[in-house]
Amino acid sequence: MTLFETLSKAPCDALTRCVGIDPTQDTLTAWGLDDTATGAQKFALTMLEAAHNNASIVKPQVAYFERFGAEGYRVLTDIIKEARSMGLLVLADAKRGDIGSTIDAYSQAWLGDKAPMQVDAITVTPYLGFGSLKPLLERAHDAGAYVFVVTRSSNPEGTVLQEHGSPKLWQTILDDIGTWEAIHGNKTIGAVVGATVPSDLKYALEQLPNAYFLTPGIGKQGAKPEDVKALTPDLKRIIVSSSRGLAAEGPEVTDIRAAITKI
Numbered sequence: 001m002t003l004f005e006t007l008s009k010a011p012c013d014a015l016t017r018c019v020g021i022d023p024t025q026d027t028l029t030a031w032g033l034d035d036t037a038t039g040a041q042k043f044a045l046t047m048l049e050a051a052h053n054n055a056s057i058v059k060p061q062v063a064y065f066e067r068f069g070a071e072g073y074r075v076l077t078d079i080i081k082e083a084r085s086m087g088l089l090v091l092a093d094a095k096r097g098d099i100g101s102t103i104d105a106y107s108q109a110w111l112g113d114k115a116p117m118q119v120d121a122i123t124v125t126p127y128l129g130f131g132s133l134k135p136l137l138e139r140a141h142d143a144g145a146y147v148f149v150v151t152r153s154s155n156p157e158g159t160v161l162q163e164h165g166s167p168k169l170w171q172t173i174l175d176d177i178g179t180w181e182a183i184h185g186n187k188t189i190g191a192v193v194g195a196t197v198p199s200d201l202k203y204a205l206e207q208l209p210n211a212y213f214l215t216p217g218i219g220k221q222g223a224k225p226e227d228v229k230a231l232t233p234d235l236k237r238i239i240v241s242s243s244r245g246l247a248a249e250g251p252e253v254t255d256i257r258a259a260i261t262k263i
């Protein structure tokens with residue numbers, strides 16, 4: 001089942017849980033693992049075990065694998081396959097964004113049956129122009145994959161750029177998502193809005209009533225699930241994501257599982 005089909009069938013009385021897989025140097029060291037691709041693999045497999053039957057989505061941050069070069073990508077590819085074989089939906093946090101011809105090449109890497117690292121969803125950034133995402137959105141649409149477009153990010157540095165203008169730049173991107181959705185349907189596209197900016201998330205939920213939202217920032221960046229719980233009766237549309245906060249509970253699987261359950 002696609003991410004859209006899975007989430008649309010989920011009960012609306014609970015937030016959707018997403019387990020971030022971010023093998024940072026600090027985390028690997030704290031877990032007693034080497035800061036290598038092999039260390040990242042051990043870390044990721046433990047996070048998958050903790051997420052299994054306890055969360056719908058896992059979100060590997062591509063950068064933390066990419067830093068190990070070809071070996072990192074080999075590990076990431078295996079982790080994606082393993083997660084999907086366990087029934088977890090995989091969201092590649094790749095934050096791709098480029099001119100149309102290049103974004104099409106990125107989409108070949110991640111989306112569709114022929115992609116070497118096929119995933120269920122991907123993050124993209126629209127700041128080279130929303131229209132430049134078209135080839136990737138079309139490929140996702142054909143492949144049954146989902147695309148989370150960064151609109152209002154969780155980090156404080158994003159504010160000046162994203163809040164520029166009237167309407168604000170991020171609200172314009174939200175409108176672009178709505179326009180695409182109106183033409184192509186709602187099975188392909190949603191947005192990233194940080195849990196650290198709940199009033200903006202409320203606005204986004206109202207503007208795009210059929211979309212799903214990736215809502216990072218729980219834990220290490222200071223947000224709590226309670227901050228977003230009252231924003232909509234259809235809680236499953238909010239995909240709460242935590243990466244370093246969950247990893248900090250490891251390396252014991254039972255402890256990480258308990259932390260995921262608390263979300």
Ligand SMILES: O=C(O)c1cc(=O)[nH]c(=O)n1[C@@H]1O[C@H](COP(=O)(O)O)[C@@H](O)[C@H]1O
Nearest residue numbers: 061093123153154216220221242243244245
């Ligand atoms: O797309 C994301 O997941 C994302 C968007 C955003 O606005 N802020 C954000 O922190 N993230 C990602 O979430 C992860 C950090 O989550 P924490 O470790 O829980 O703070 C990193 O992999 C970030 O790239």
